[in-house]
Amino acid sequence: MATGRGRGWGRVGRGVVDLLFPLTCERCGERVAGGVLCPACGRDRWVIDVACARCTVCGRPWEGEAVAGRAGLGASLVCGRCRGEPPPFCSHRSGLIHGGPVRELIAALKYRRRRELAPHLAAWAWDGWAGVDGELLVPVPLAPSRLRQRGFNQALLLARWAGRRWGVAVEARGIARLEGPPQVGLTRAQRRVNARGRFHIEEEARFQGCRLVVVDDVFTTGATVAALARALLGGGAVAVSVITLAYRE
Numbered sequence: 001m002a003t004g005r006g007r008g009w010g011r012v013g014r015g016v017v018d019l020l021f022p023l024t025c026e027r028c029g030e031r032v033a034g035g036v037l038c039p040a041c042g043r044d045r046w047v048i049d050v051a052c053a054r055c056t057v058c059g060r061p062w063e064g065e066a067v068a069g070r071a072g073l074g075a076s077l078v079c080g081r082c083r084g085e086p087p088p089f090c091s092h093r094s095g096l097i098h099g100g101p102v103r104e105l106i107a108a109l110k111y112r113r114r115r116e117l118a119p120h121l122a123a124w125a126w127d128g129w130a131g132v133d134g135e136l137l138v139p140v141p142l143a144p145s146r147l148r149q150r151g152f153n154q155a156l157l158l159a160r161w162a163g164r165r166w167g168v169a170v171e172a173r174g175i176a177r178l179e180g181p182p183q184v185g186l187t188r189a190q191r192r193v194n195a196r197g198r199f200h201i202e203e204e205a206r207f208q209g210c211r212l213v214v215v216d217d218v219f220t221t222g223a224t225v226a227a228l229a230r231a232l233l234g235g236g237a238v239a240v241s242v243i244t245l246a247y248r249e
């Protein structure tokens with residue numbers, strides 16, 4: 001997908017986004033020329049620098065100390081978590097850090113049904129997804145009760161945006177998410193157990209032989225996307241990568 005990321009398209013995309021943006025800052029209410037935040041609310045510090053050193057698998061940015069300790073390893077950097085317990089997906093990339101305005105905007109999208117924020121957040125995370133490759137985007141499905149309650153799946157909105165920009169199809173059918181308690185508030189170990197077996201591939205033909213990119217909003221421990229990746233690989237997918245808006249520590 002990296003091939004479709006021309007600079008010209010980036011400018012056109014941003015121009016359209018600017019036209020659609022609300023004219024006040026989401027955080028402080030100041031008037032803004034474009035974007036969802038005014039410069040004072042400082043959106044840039046929540047964007048992960050694409051040039052920073054990161055784990056090549058989960059994409060988590062390295063702390064300064066860890067980088068110094070591993071100088072010279074170059075592209076083979078893999079973090080302790082991924083070495084200890086290799087995830088089923090081959091790589092994951094987030095564009096943002098889940099804090100400050102990013103956390104507020106994602107919460108507004110999900111819990112105040114501000115679905116119009118999805119393209120703004122995706123545009124903001126876009127650079128962080130560079131290098132991720134696949135032929136079909138698969139949004140993490142919501143359980144039926146959650147979908148009824150919210151009225152939309154935020155991961156599908158993000159996948160549609162990315163799919164249009166990348167020129168890659170989105171497949172939101174063929175997977176069932178079983179009901180169960182949400183991941184919010186659980187420990188890392190509890191999340192893994194809670195997510196296990198939660199996804200059921202109903203129509204394997206949709207994913208068979210494909211290189212997939214799973215799309216979600218927030219990456220915490222990766223338990224949810226790992227559970228979905230396992231199900232998709234079991235259903236015949238060749239490889240699974242993951243993109244999300246933001247990392248939460």
Ligand SMILES: [Zn+2]
Pocket residue numbers: 025026027028029030037038039040041
């Ligand atoms: Zn502001």
Ligand SMILES: [Zn+2]
Pocket residue numbers: 055056057058059060078079080081082083
């Ligand atoms: Zn890692």
